[in-house]
Amino acid sequence: xxxxxxxxxxxxxxxxxxxxxxxxxxxxxxxxxxxxxxxxxxxxxxxxxxxxxxxxxxxxxxxxxxxxxxxxxxxxxxxxxxxxxxxxxxxxxxxxxxxxxxxxxxxxxxxxxxxxxxxxxxxxxxxxxxxxxxxxxxxxxxxxxxxxxxxxxxxxxxxxxxxxxxxxxxxxxxxxxxxxxxxxxxxxxxxxxxxxxxxxxxxxxxxxxxxxxxxxxxxxxxx
Amino acid sequence: xxxxxxxxxxxxxxxxxxxxxxxxxxxxxxxxxxxxxxxxxxxxxxxxxxxxxxxxxxxxxxxxxxxxxxxxxxxxxxxxxxxxxxxxxxxxxxxxxxxxxxxxxxxxxxxxxxxxxxxxxxxxxxxxxxxxxxxxxxxxxxxxxxxxxxxxxxxxxxxxxxxxxxxxxxxxxxxxxxxxxxxxxxxxxxxxxxxxxxxxxxxxxxxxxxxxxxxxxxxxxxxxxxxxxxxxxxxxxxxxxx
Numbered sequence: 295x296x297x298x299x300x301x302x303x304x305x306x307x308x309x310x311x312x313x314x315x316x317x318x319x320x321x322x323x324x325x326x327x328x329x330x331x332x333x334x335x336x337x338x339x340x341x342x343x344x345x346x347x348x349x350x351x352x353x354x355x356x357x358x359x360x361x362x363x364x365x366x367x368x369x370x371x372x373x374x375x376x377x378x379x380x381x382x383x384x385x386x387x388x389x390x391x392x393x394x395x396x397x398x399x400x401x402x403x404x405x406x407x408x409x410x411x412x413x414x415x416x417x418x419x420x421x422x423x424x425x426x427x428x429x430x431x432x433x434x435x436x437x438x439x440x441x442x443x444x445x446x447x448x449x450x451x452x453x454x455x456x457x458x459x460x461x462x463x464x465x466x467x468x469x470x471x472x473x474x475x476x477x478x479x480x481x482x483x484x485x486x487x488x489x490x491x492x493x494x495x496x497x498x499x500x501x502x503x504x505x506x507x508x509x510x511x512x513x514x515x516x517x
Numbered sequence: 518x519x520x521x522x523x524x525x526x527x528x529x530x531x532x533x534x535x536x537x538x539x540x541x542x543x544x545x546x547x548x549x550x551x552x553x554x555x556x557x558x559x560x561x562x563x564x565x566x567x568x569x570x571x572x573x574x575x576x577x578x579x580x581x582x583x584x585x586x587x588x589x590x591x592x593x594x595x596x597x598x599x600x601x602x603x604x605x606x607x608x609x610x611x612x613x614x615x616x617x618x619x620x621x622x623x624x625x626x627x628x629x630x631x632x633x634x635x636x637x638x639x640x641x642x643x644x645x646x647x648x649x650x651x652x653x654x655x656x657x658x659x660x661x662x663x664x665x666x667x668x669x670x671x672x673x674x675x676x677x678x679x680x681x682x683x684x685x686x687x688x689x690x691x692x693x694x695x696x697x698x699x700x701x702x703x704x705x706x707x708x709x710x711x712x713x714x715x716x717x718x719x720x721x722x723x724x725x726x727x728x729x730x731x732x733x734x735x736x737x738x739x740x741x742x743x744x745x746x747x748x749x750x751x752x753x754x755x756x757x758x759x
Contacts, residue, residue: 297622297623297624298623301622301623302619302622360742360745360746360749361738361742363696363745364696364737364738364741364742364744364745365700365734365737365738365741366700366701366702366703366704366714366737367700368610368703368704368706368707368714369703369714369733369734369737370734372714372718372730373727373730373731373734376718376721376727376730377543377544377721377727377730377731380539380543380544380726380727381536381539381540381543381544382539405749405752409752409753412753454605454606455697458606458607458608458609459608459610460608461608461610461611462608462610462704464610465707471611472608472610472611472614476614479618484622485615485618485619485622488611488614488615488618488619489615489619491611492607492611492615495606495607495608495611496603496606496607498606499605499606499607500602500603500606502606503602503605503606504602507602
């Protein structure tokens with residue numbers, strides 16, 4: 295019991311490394327907010343562009359979206375950070391993490407929005423167009439309001455999964471929670487900083503997971 | 518004037534050619550690939566083995582969680598939801614590092630493979646559990662009562678009546694989560710497990726050339742893209758049915 299207390303909940307170590315873990319929390323939160331904003335926006339734009347049904351453009355969107363859904367985020371970050379500089383594209387770790395996860399979230403979001411748009415009955419499109427609404431008006435005023443509602447539960451879940459992946463940014467030296475905790479663990483030869491990191495993630499994400507349960511019951515499919 | 522324009526054009530063409538050459542040399546270097554392909558192959562098999570271990574383990578764990586939930590014992594359900602939500606709010610990489618670096622401090626030395634399996638089981642069982650739970654709840658109470666009234670016992674009812682229908686109802690979610698789990702295996706590179714990504718980085722270090730990393734990305738694409746396609750198709754079909 296003593297051993298657990300010493301190695302996992304050492305108060306001295308906690309006090310010493312609390313400030314750096316908190317710095318990490320700030321970086322994680324910034325990164326997560328940026329990713330959510332840019333990822334969802336890009337995904338939405340891609341889905342709307344896809345609704346225009348221009349064949350060449352749609353092929354391109356599907357290709358890119360598929361690739362970023364298939365590749366593990368850690369592989370994307372490592373390629374961006376360690377391979378792209380060889381062809382003259384150098385980005386900081388923070389930019390790499392932001393860009394990688396934005397592309398991943400945008401890809402999943404595009405697919406979810408697109409499935410939502412498809413789920414709106416063809417007759418709705420035709421009825422709206424026959425009343426004299428243009429394509430864009432139909433999309434904006436008739437189709438999207440119905441489509442977006444259906445996409446809220448899967449989007450919430452996916453967003454949580456991807457913002458959690460900000461921990462992977464530790465691999466490209468972004469000073470977020472896990473990086474700070476690993477460094478502190480190495481300095482102190484003690485697992486306490488990792489436990490602090492674990493608690494920090496719980497404090498940030500547990501409310502979101504609980505919220506996602508509520509969202510699911512509020513907006514979910516009525517089976 | 519014309520001469521200058523021509524020369525500029527020739528220059529920019531030469532630069533473009535150099536760019537393409539640099540791209541091929543750095544990203545698609547066959548010589549490098551030839552040299553390191555045994556490493557990548559070894560990593561690939563490790564990744565496949567990891568998937569073969571982690572996916573069934575996670576599914577089994579998820580089934581245990583979901584079936585336990587279906588008994589609707591109040592304190593047990595609270596416990597299960599706490600377990601599921603706890604691990605859903607925990608990045609798998611953090612869990613992996615905690616298990617890998619934390620267990621030795623408890624005096625338990627585990628090889629990195631075991632650490633990976635423990636961390637992934639804890640994580641994936643919670644996701645699979647949540648999916649199976651939704652599937653089981655989508656099957657009406659009447660089905661169970663009818664099955665029981667024909668003389669099937671509780672376990673038989675679950676195995677032969679409820680689960681087959683439940684799995685069908687949540688098949689896209691199950692496949693989607695399996696894709697995520699297969700992608701998670703790349704995280705094992707962080708604890709030095711010699712899987713595909715790890716071997717790619719080792720190969721890059723040996724050759725000072727990022728071609729192995731590009732090769733690794735392409736191998737992951739070849740492995741996982743079919744699943745992504747299948748998923749898009751399934752999701753669309755499910756959507757159309759509603």
